[in-house]
Amino acid sequence: MSIWNLFGKRFKRLLRIFLGAVVLVTLAVAAASISISPETKGKLVDEKGKPIEGAYLVYYYRGYRFNFVDRISYWRPGAIIRTDATGSYRMPRLWHIHSPLDGRLSPWIALVYMPRLHHAFGPLVPGKSSFPGRVMFDETNQATVFSDFSDNPYEWSRSMESLHSIISELRYGRTHKRRYQVPLSVEQELTNHLFDEYEDFMRRYADTPREPGPFSSYFNTLSSEEQERRLKNIKIALEREPLWGQLMQRLWHRDLEALKRKPPVVQDASP
Helix, strand or coil: CCHHHHHHHHHHHHHHHHHHHHHHHHHHHHHHCEEECCCEEEEEEECCCCECCCCEEEEEEEEEECCCCCCEEEEEEEEEEECCCCCEEEECCCEEECCCCECCCEEEEEEEEEHHHCEEECCECCCCCCECCCEEEECCCCEEEECCCCCCHHHHHHHHHHHHHHHHHHHHCCCCCCCECCCHHHHHHHHHHHHHHHHHHHHHHCCCECCCCCCCHHHHHCCHHHHHHHHHHHHHHHHHCCEHHHHHHHHHHHHHHHHHHCCCCCCCCCC
16 A cells, blocks of 8 residues: 555545534534523512412513623513413513523513502512512512502602603614514503503592602611701702692603603514
8 A cells, every 4th residue: 555545544534533523513513502591480469469460571581792801791672471360471482593602591571560559660580589568579379479559659659660661662762672572552551551550640649748758778878968968858859849749740741741742663673
């Protein structure tokens, strides 16, 4: 056997090994670039344990991209789903192709809105969110418990602000790269709920005197001078608008009129 024949056989063998390695690496990279988002499901109940039917859950899929300095978030569009008669919900799985260095996408619940409780809360991390007086997780029943804000004008008004922020993103957000694929009918439903929230609130609390809202733990970390300054500003605000109806009229009249005048925008949810 000549040296050229021997060299040719070895070359072909090395070539086959090299091509096989390339195929294996390619398949490994492809497999690492296809992911399925984890299943996310849960149950919502009120403080009496009654299921919250018809709650809106606004979500999108969020993940993190590799970066040498810090992680960079990326996302895919989500939607709005509603709880069933048992208060249960389930986020659909998402198949997605990504860079091998990107993390898997997971559903991120940006807001939960419960018309019956006049309560809008977000973001919600199932099984972990716990804010006494607002939302708690019941480990026994594996359900998220939400408070009813019908008798709490301060929290009710805050919930209206949270609901309005989602509606504003749906209506006035960027034309491209929207986070939610939402039919115009659902967007209009949420807008109508906001109108109803305002009217219900005014019927019940328009003539109710305002009181200082609860102070956060951050307030206790401030210096005595800063605490005194903030308390003084709160007192001035209460003297200027002593009734809830006065405050709500100033805060909401312009925004609600704008929502009535401007029709919903057709969305392009391409990422």
